[in-house]
Amino acid sequence: MSAVDTPAPAETSGPLEADEIARIVSGYTFEAETLDLGALVNGDPVPEAQIRIPLAMTNRHGLVAGATGTGKTRTLQGLAEQLAAKGVPVFAADIKGDLTGVATPGESNEKLLARTRAIGQEWEPAASVTEYFALGGIGTGVPVRATVSGFGPLLLSKVLGLNETQESSLGLVFHYADEHGLALVDLSDLRAVLTYLTSDEGKAELKQLGGLSSATAGVILRELITFADDGADVFFGEPEFDVKDFLRTAPDGRGVISLLEVPGVIDKPALFSTFLMYLLAELFETLPEVGDLDKPKLVFFFDEAHLLFKDASRAFVDAIVQTVRLIRSKGVGVFFVTQTPKDVPADVLGQLGSRIQHALRAFTPDDAKALRATVGTYPTSGYDLERTLQELGTGEAIVTVMSEKGAPTPVAWTRMRAPQGLMSPTPAPAVAAAVTASPLLARYGTAIDRESAREILTAKMAAADAAEKAAADAAQRAKDEAEYAKQKAAIDKAQEKAERDAQREYDRLLKKTGGSTRTTRKAEKSPLEQVLGSKTTQTIISSVIRGVFGNGRR
Template sequence: MTEEGVFVGGGGEGYATPQELKLQYGNRHGLVAGATGTGKTVTLQILAEGFSQAGVPVFMADVKGDLSGIAASGSTEAKLHDAFMERAQTIGFDLDYRAYPTVFWDMFGEKGHPVRTTVSEMGPLLLSRLLGLSEAQEGALNIAFHIADKEGLALLDLDDLRAMLRHIGERADEIALEYGNVGTATIGAIQRDLLVLENQGGGQFFGEPALDLTDLIRTDENGMGQINILAADKLMGNPQLYATFLLWLLSELFEELPEVGNPDKPKLVFFFDEAHLLFDDAPKALVDKVEQVARLIRSKGVGVFFITQNPGDVPDGILSQLGNRVQHALRAFTAKDQRDLHRAAENYRANPSFDTEIAIKEVGTGEAVTSFLEKKGVPGMVERTLIRPPQSRLGPLSDTERAAVIAESGLGDKYDTPVDRESAQEILAKRAELAAREAAEAEAREKAAKTAAGRSELDAGFENFNNARRYDPTAKSKPTRRSSSRSDTILETFGKSLARQLGTKTGQTIVRGVLGSLFKSR
């Protein structure tokens, strides 16, 4: 580390003079490429160390579990110490073992603080990419987000999104004229994809408390930049989720950070490992979004480094924006490998001292061809470079050491316990409960009104009957004793007469109910 840049390496005879990545161009992005086993992980580690020492926070994914050692000091007892010291002397580097301020994050909350976001913050575009939705399904998802926003329904987790999809499915006829048809088959397909995502552990990513970006952009009491490491070894079991998460994080940084122009050093450096996962089978709209973010985010003071095996994995529109490059060895076993090697060599400013294509094929482990931006942002001439050894531990921490680092971060109280506040699922459930209660009450009122109307008609019928007997001069006096058959005849006659008096179906129903028991008593 120098005052102006991050020292990357150099060499003795036949190799480059000291090579460094100038801090003022750290936000011009970069590329670290090379075949498996050629030293990309060590290059990531020494770049993170250099930026941290310059006071620049770093975010990087630990795909293989090897980068956690950056939180511990390298040891003179390590078997690699002698080789490291020899390399340091060769390139003129003062090797001083030290640990770096580190915070561990983990989407699953197992090897670091849980990192979450809400469904609303993820947005329909990235969520559609994550779920692999068709055009029709993506359209339905956009409708769900739009109506949720319009009705003030917060989409925080997958349960909220499921409830919202059911809601628009139930209102399909109502919303069709304004937004278009939303079929039940489409809704069902999205629901199945959400279930698959949840079964893969993706459900833990959505919820609150959501990640506060300011917790990534911190320095310690000594002014060293915080190195944020995302445990990604388990996450790589779902490559789509891994790539979508990192793209979401980039998008959030782009949207939330203020413009800073051309700062003396970056505000944050973001390492995107296994970058090919982002572009494999990606729709053009998504690639365009990545290109836009990469082009504009540097004005926010953020540098993005893509790490991949082959530079050809990165689309040309993005590759052209990567000014700082470290190219480890590429192996050319097939015709396609040879074409990729030739294409990679063409992306460097030629050095008359050697053939770049041959150098990329011949450099060994821990060596690379490098090119960093120079004054006025001009690409530097390609050089063969011996990569410097790391000052932190090369290799993973133990579980006990990792737990101690996590406990010391001071972020546990903020992120380790999930929060479940009222959101779309609860609000829609209350609406449904209220609607059901109001419907039941309306039905009860209607039933009571019908019963009351029937009773009024019955009372009127009895009154008419009594009046008829009272004023009929031919009516006989009520005998004191009657036979059972005579009583039945009078009652039946009375019932028929009364039914005629009432003259309505309701009255007839009530009469049959009142008098039926008498008829059955015979």
């Protein structure tokens, strides 16, 4: 029977027996390459009992948890440094900005050296090759943007806080845009589509969508406007970031540590966490199947993981579960970093092969409940975990990982190794210089605004407005021409009547004068002119015109 299969002794809060220590040593002895996590603690550190994780098992995912100030960030930093040193690229979100220290050699002091010697760590300062990124270019880093189409309706619904009905309706809008060749590059494009569908020009097409009501479209549009007004529109656009750029190695073979600097967006937790999920989903979509590798192609640290799952819809959680389950076959390992395992849904937690649990606090009934729930997720061990998890010192953790055989290793109280990089932020000028020198800056540094849905629909609506105006103008011209023809016909008719009346008057005068039209005065007008100019004839013409056009007073 192997050491891993040996029945564990009853839980105890006292020192471990020699056979339990031997069991732990055996359980963490591996043939393949490993990452060193630290040394077993049994009252004092036991340097010969090194706690490790097989490098190949880091793509079976993991969890780094613990209360604030217990050492999670330093554990993350130490893991990232070792992975990079072994040629594995690393991605991590830098919430507070203090992970930038990986790019600068650490600073030695007596306290640090005494601690590292006690756990058998031969500590030397070292810097890792580091690339800095920033969401939408907010902050210091190469801009990371996504198109709205690439982000997708599921993730965008999470960011906007939409309910499941609104989420499905947003999916219909994306489908409509795709079917009609309307590229959704930024938020203004999506707003343009929604505005068009709720306008007079688009209401017929909105009706054809079936499941999208104008009221729901209006709600989504208002949420988008608020979202953009909060400054979130800068995260969407082109050039869209290619996640394969996270899988880079340095010329000397070391993996590049990619840090997403997010201090400027930490007040938008839903956006931050969902954007990380987008990057992970993009990795899943774009990377080829590679099966089990000797070492991962990338390890992705998902910090503040509780933000991702807060108020998440069932469809959203299902998408995460599916991604985590399948992405390891793409050579990507995912480590969730949060406060308690309770922050992570059970379906996700069950897929995490390695567990590094720093201290938990139990100051409230809810804390105590979370503590008991955490204990219940660990295999049987020689510890009273409910007590031990509250007694862990800073930089100590309860560890169990996946062995080379795929079985959990014994639970071990571990004093974690110290990072070799600076355990405080790298000076800002050095970070800025690294960003300026990045070969990726020329590719992603300048935003591009190409023709997309907004421009297409604006032109379409402008053309519709122009056509409507032209039709209205044509109708008005036709109306004016008809009115003119009517008026001309009336005038012609009046003129004809006046001429007939004048002719009758002329004939009457001729008859009266016996046919003679000569006068004694040379300048006297002809009888026809006399008739046409007579007061009687003018009165007749005026009355006819007034009858047609009114009295002329408007």
